[in-house]
Amino acid sequence: MTPDAGPATILGVETSCDETAAAVVVGGRSVRSSIVSSQVDLHARFGGVVPEIASRAHVELIGPVVAEALAAASTGLHDLDAIAACRGPGLAGALLVGVSAAKALALVTGLPYVGVNHLEAHLYAAWLEEPDLEPPLAVLLVSGGHTLLVIMEAHGRYRVVGQTVDDAAGEAFDKVARFLGLGYPGGPAIDRLAPDGDPEAIRFPRAMPGEPNFSFSGLKTAVVNHARQHPDTPVADVAASFQAAVVDQLVDKLAAAADGAGAPTLVLGGGVAANSALRARVGTLGAATGRDVFLPAPAFCTDNAAMIAAAAWWRLEAVGPTPLDDGVDPTAGLGVVA
Amino acid sequence: MTLMLAIDTATPRVAVAIGEDGRVLGSVYLSARRRHAEALVPAIAYLCEQTGVELRQLGAVAVGVGPGLFTGLRVGVTTAKIMGQALEVPVVGVSSLDLVAHPLRFGGQMIAAVLDARRHEVFHARYRPVSGGVQLVTEYRVGPAVELVAELEAGGEDVVLAGDGVASNRAAFGALERAVDAGREFEAPSATALVEIADGRVGREEFSAPWDVAPLYLRASDAELAWGNRR
Numbered sequence A: 001m002t003p004d005a006g007p008a009t010i011l012g013v014e015t016s017c018d019e020t021a022a023a024v025v026v027g028g029r030s031v032r033s034s035i036v037s038s039q040v041d042l043h044a045r046f047g048g049v050v051p052e053i054a055s056r057a058h059v060e061l062i063g064p065v066v067a068e069a070l071a072a073a074s075t076g077l078h079d080l081d082a083i084a085a086c087r088g089p090g091l092a093g094a095l096l097v098g099v100s101a102a103k104a105l106a107l108v109t110g111l112p113y114v115g116v117n118h119l120e121a122h123l124y125a126a127w128l129e130e131p132d133l134e135p136p137l138a139v140l141l142v143s144g145g146h147t148l149l150v151i152m153e154a155h156g157r158y159r160v161v162g163q164t165v166d167d168a169a170g171e172a173f174d175k176v177a178r179f180l181g182l183g184y185p186g187g188p189a190i191d192r193l194a195p196d197g198d199p200e201a202i203r204f205p206r207a208m209p210g211e212p213n214f215s216f217s218g219l220k221t222a223v224v225n226h227a228r229q230h231p232d233t234p235v236a237d238v239a240a241s242f243q244a245a246v247v248d249q250l251v252d253k254l255a256a257a258a259d260g261a262g263a264p265t266l267v268l269g270g271g272v273a274a275n276s277a278l279r280a281r282v283g284t285l286g287a288a289t290g291r292d293v294f295l296p297a298p299a300f301c302t303d304n305a306a307m308i309a310a311a312a313w314w315r316l317e318a319v320g321p322t323p324l325d326d327g328v329d330p331t332a333g334l335g336v337v338a
Numbered sequence B: 001m002t003l004m005l006a007i008d009t010a011t012p013r014v015a016v017a018i019g020e021d022g023r024v025l026g027s028v029y030l031s032a033r034r035r036h037a038e039a040l041v042p043a044i045a046y047l048c049e050q051t052g053v054e055l056r057q058l059g060a061v062a063v064g065v066g067p068g069l070f071t072g073l074r075v076g077v078t079t080a081k082i083m084g085q086a087l088e089v090p091v092v093g094v095s096s097l098d099l100v101a102h103p104l105r106f107g108g109q110m111i112a113a114v115l116d117a118r119r120h121e122v123f124h125a126r127y128r129p130v131s132g133g134v135q136l137v138t139e140y141r142v143g144p145a146v147e148l149v150a151e152l153e154a155g156g157e158d159v160v161l162a163g164d165g166v167a168s169n170r171a172a173f174g175a176l177e178r179a180v181d182a183g184r185e186f187e188a189p190s191a192t193a194l195v196e197i198a199d200g201r202v203g204r205e206e207f208s209a210p211w212d213v214a215p216l217y218l219r220a221s222d223a224e225l226a227w228g229n230r231r
């Protein structure tokens, strides 16, 4: 199922959390520009994303970021074929900014508007670097906001086979990093420190073995308890052992899901997919089981707008434009598209 | 000839107008409750169709910048800024309190514009009618409705109250003796007022680059308030 309308040039906008992003992508695959303005410094002192602060920053940043994406792609508004924005899931006040901006541009230009599901966009990030990728895929989508195991059976057809029952994987990194005094965001901080520690120093629990769903809150409690009972344990050992427990849980369930679905290809997505231990382990899993592994570059794993424009290209072909009276859906799930 | 699009989304009502040299060609008012993002763009499209104005003919975009509902303001201000940027025309930001007071300029009395800020608080400002409009005589402020009432009482002056903050704090404002309520018709910012005020500003070249227009929040976010208290 390949869109036969020919290559379409799409401007994508993403404002679901704390990144203000815009990108120009041709034919769902070829990235002409991808601008991401991260607000991480604004939220660092609060140890997490503050929705009201994120929403206010998006209002300030969206205009310049869109202008920069067009300029970097040497594209004018009238060279575009459609304008897309992330409509959810995400923070309501933040999503409103991107959707309002994209709909305003669609109205001014007369171009179709496409409202895109953020989770679906993470799946389509894989095509930005691997244009010949073919479903079925087993996708592990892990970030501060989501922890999903998805079987992508075909374009527009997804089966969510596992998700977290409590914290998201990225949240667990943030909480443990904060507890260990490593700062925010937690994922990169732990990733940097872990190589100096022994991942087998402490045997933290691997939650819900044999089940497709994830759980991280017990692991966080175990880290806290251990650190209190053994205050002399080197922080690097705690970080490495915690990271090993997270990675084990993620990779074991990904392996089981791929087996169950007979999916020949493994794909990572989401901010936690930038974690070097996770990338290495998924690579090893692929080699051991004879599966293709696709690990998008960290810039396309974390929230970006190129993935929005890529998903919009498929959606435009499969279901057509989104009406201009469409709003945002902060709790949208990953449904069947076509 | 300057054609202008005017938008205000500071209250549960979406207000849009298209004006030509300060005269309103058409306006749409929708009780959108909290669905500003859904209602605004179709309202603009409908208005363009009915007035025969194409967006690329616009010479300016005007927007009510609040204070008011944060979510509404983000939708209206973002839409106006992006349209101004895409059309390469100036964007004029006007306080939504000014847009409540302006239609009452012929009454001769002091005007208190009062918009609902939830939690028994109101966004407010006071104005005196002057020739051709109203003149702001206080700052734009947010605070408990009862504090504004006490202030107005102490002032001892006749005052007209307007804006949705009056009805939602009926108990507080009902106690005022020298005040009259302008009523339902003046509950929300007027898009007609926005066309009139912004046209004058465009004439005097008092406008901003689209990127410089920002909502007037008046309140820090809850997290920042909590952070401030901790320190």
Ligand SMILES: [Zn+2]
Residues within 6 Å of the ligand: A118, A122, A143, A145, A270, A271, A302, A303
């Ligand atoms: Zn994401």
